[in-house]
Amino acid sequence: MSAELEIDWTRCQGRGLCIELLAADLTSDPWGYPSARRADGHQSGTVILAEDQREAANEAVKMCPLSALKLRTSAHQ
Amino acid sequence: MDELMWSVARTSGMISLLLLTGTLLVGIMARSGRAFGGLSRYTQSLLHRSFSLLCVIFVMLHVLSLLADSYAKMQIIDIFVPFLGDYRPFWQGLGTVSFLLMIAIALTGLLRRHLGQRVFRGIHLTAYLMWPIAVAHGLGTGTDAGTLWYRIVTVISIGLVLAAAIWRLTANYLDHSATRRLAREGVKL
């Protein structure tokens, strides 16, 4: 079981709040949008997070100014 | 009793105005997507939310104390319908307008995940209208409006908000606006 952050790219405007909260998993691309640090981090619209990031991810979901995030628990991996 | 209520009303009104200005300034900061020194974007968001909710609490206190104060002759209906009051109805009415707007802004802010971005943005942007109305209300009806320190605080607030609003409208306001502009100009055949 791992946590996956689902990003609605049509909403996200790259304000960078989630990048700050999930610095271990996310970094900013040149235009300010969240980008997975892990090479295989982006899986069809979601970002796979490290196990201990669930709490921070929940906070990011709650505080994202564009309501662009959701947290999913997935079985794969 | 009236004396006490009167001073609670004045003090809470004053604090509301400071908090409101703070909320607006931090809102504009947060919207830029930039971290300011020690203030991360996350902290800014938390501050923005806390300031605004505190502001709502102080405005409530402000209104309730005026209701309890017989000198102000305020009725419950004056809280919800502007310009009906007996005491300086126009200036008091501005207070009602800004109060209603503030409740709407704060509520839709808290419920934004359920309302959708468009409703939230539409209502939230009226904050730029609400702030000057609230300031005008304070200047027009406030007992302390004539005092020097009230004027100084108001002038500084107006200055800060004007500066922030102007910054808000400049091309480099958003973080990464330079790289984004560069990218957008990428294809221009």
Add this chain to the structure above:
Amino acid sequence: MSTTSIPKVHLGVLEEPRLLAAGPDASWSQHLDTFGPVPSPAEDSQIVEQWEASGLSGRGGGSFPTARKIAAVQRSVNRTGKAPVLIANGSEGEPLSYKDQMLLTHAPHLVLDGMELTDRILGASERYLVTKAGAHPRLLQAMSERGETSVTLHATDSHFLAGQATAVISSLEGGPSLPRHQPWHLSDLGLGGAPTLLVNVETLAHLALIARYSAHWFRSAGTEEDPGSRMVSIHDAGHYQVHEVHGGTNLSVLLEQLQIPTKDIHAVLVGGFHGQFTTDLDISLSATTDAAQYPSTLSVGAGVLEILRFGTCPLERASEIVDYLAQSSAKQCGPCMFGLPTLARDLQAVARRSTDPQLTERIERLTQLVSGRGACHHPDATARLASSALHVFDDELQAHLSGQCLHKF
């Protein structure tokens, strides 16, 4: 049309047309004379079995097994009790593709048969046929010929993304024809929340034929991995032609048959603007690209081939296409909206023989950066096309980076 199996002489163009067997502009009676009526409802369960056994994959570009899509909708209907919706996708947003338009002009009845059958088997409550507005007069005529009244025609925009599945749904719901964030399957939550089967019009035409003639017949064309036939649009020096070819066909065999002299061909873009380049013509054109078989097998996507002859600079062509794709971005998702124009600009610098030593590395990084970071696959596919250009045309790339061009002097 014979229903016995056709011996596989060689792959290439079909010996006998299937989808277009009823001839040009086939009328309802010509259609019935050629194919006969659709099988009766009594045969529905066999039809589903035959569809499954046929191995038909979607002809809209994604090449997903069609029977599995239908089964998913059926499961969702059984679970939720909601009536499903059927959408035939004839949007054909790809500017180099003509095959759907061809099919809707000459064999509309086969597409409508396919809709009738899937609708009957799924018990769909609504059926939509989505095409460019220009196709509607012919379709209305075909529908009135056969007394079809339950299909709703819907006109889409003609831009590149309009045919993407969620863009079609959005357009049908009265929104803009732009892709949406849709992390769930259309079979569970599609149009208006109903279980939805959205398939390409050519896919439906194949379903209509398999229902009549069996999976065995279908598989008598094509290969084991890529059974059946498909329509392809072939572009060569400003002209295009549409043919029905065997699945898994060999590219050079096909070109020879079409009398396009392979000695003049430098490269072929396989799969259209969302495809890949190849200079090796001895490859097979299949439904999907299996990593293990790359580059000897390439996915032909929605069936588009563009021929690049010697004398034109392939890097210039690649740059033109990526420019077009960057401008086609729906500009909804940041990485796509900003990443694709940046990629296009760097590729244009390559095409213009910039000697910036960091260009290739930057392009490689950009292609990785945009992939998987959008509501639809547009950025992924654009990145794949760009990196295929750099890898396949490595000689040209090295020449350009030193200010030379191998094709123009």
